[in-house]
Amino acid sequence: MNSPDDRDRPGSFSPDDWESAAQSGPAGPAPNAPDDVPGSFGSGDPAPAGGQLPRAFAFSTHSAAELLLGIPWAIWSLAVVSTVSSWIFDGFAVVLIVTLWVLSGLLIVVPATEKYIARYLCRLRWPTMLEQQKLDVAWRAVCARAGVDPSYHKLWVEESDSVNGISVAGRSVAVTRWALNNLPPRQLQAVLAHELGHHSGGHPWATLVVFWYAQPARLMVAAFQALVRLSAQIPAVGCLIVAFFLFFIIGLAFQSMVWGSSGGGWGWTLYAIVPFVVPIPLAWISRRSELIADRVAADLGYARETIAFFYDLQSQGEDVARRAAGWRGALYATHPPIADRIRALEIHVQGTAS
Known part of the structure; x- marks a missing residue:
């Protein structure tokens, strides 16, 4: 979800309100979650018309594309690690450092490291007792609609005054403190359903691995x-930087011609600008993943709440700040404009209704 600035919003609810919101809504009473659901669940495609996410976990197409686009970054990083380590060490020590760096990524997929990633990398905290009660009610309602075991995921809170939800690689789902304390119950469920949609396609895993x-x-x-x-500030420094970069690119191409390798130098020349180009398609994939997660929330019965939430953000100037960032901000943005998200949801709802 998007993260607007802190805003005054009515939102004081009693436990009865939360319990009733968990049991009812536009789509009627939420079904009970089956006892035999193992907890892992489906692809990043929108949930089927029955309102349930597929249960077999699989990467969505967008998550797989994000991993593929992360390969150039990883190769560049490998070059940086090996080069810097060779400046300090030599021989076996360089190989050991590079190997340890490559293997360090495997720690991401180890469940034991998940809480450290959530707490120290994403700066999340455990919910208080009252927060846990609110989260449990909202989360059970969402998982019942999705046919997912609610105990499979870990719930966290981000200490922030913005409206947001977070999906962390593994089984972690978080909302901001402000959203938890101020959003109406059904809108909180919509935020959680959106984050569940991210998990269904493996997007948090792909994002963290690439990161x-x-x-x-x-x-x-x-x-x-x-x-x-x-x-x-210092034009002479700028001239040196541009000259070094140009000589580096030209040198790669010239080296290829001297060695006689067909097209190799120009390949390296193009590859040298990859770190400056790859973020653009990665940002596009992130925007598409947000739209898919919106559709998952809508298919789980939270279309009305999600659209109302976006209209509220739009009325408070969320897209104004985005337009002020200009074309560059739009090119590298990881979230679509609010207007685009509303339009996509409305078209999707009309299509499913027909």
Whole structure:
């Protein structure tokens, strides 16, 4: 979900309100979750008309594409790690460091590390007793509609004054403190259903794996960007940066021609600009994943609440700040414009109704 600034919003509910909201809604009483559901569940495609997510976990097409687009980042990171380690060490030590870095990504898929990722990487915390009660009621309602074992996932809270939900690789789902304390019960369920939609397609896993293996390369790009910003203040530094980059690219192409490898140098020349280009399709995939998660929430019976929530954000100027970022902000944005999300949901609802 999007993360607007803190806003005044009515939202004080009694336990009776939460219990009644869990049992009723536009789609009628929520069905009981079957006892034999193992907890893992389906693809990133929208839930079927019956309102249940597929139960066999699988990566969606968008998650698989995100992993493929992360490969160039990983190769760049491998080059950075091996190069920097070779400056400090030599021989077997370099091989050991590179091997440990490659294997470190496997820790992401180990369940024991999930709580550390949620707590220290994503800065989440365990809910308080009162927060846990509210989350349990809302989460049980969502999981009952999806046919998912509610105990399979771990619920967290982000200490933030924005309206947001978070899906963390593994089994973690989080909402912000403000959303938990202020959103009406049905809208809170809609937020949780949206995050459940992310998990159904493996999007949190793909995002975290790409994030992890891209860090060394991203640090290199960040250093380059810092030098570019410095060059705005010191033109001579900017000239040196541009010259170095051009000589690096031309040198790769010339080296290929000298060695006689057909097209190899130009291949490396194109690959050298990958870190500056790949974020664009990655951002597009992220925007598509948000739309798919919106559809999952709608198919689970929360279309009205999700659309109303988006209209509320739009009326409070959420898209105004986005338009102010210009074309560059739109190109690298990880969430679609609110207007696009509303339009996509309304078209989807009309299509399913017909």
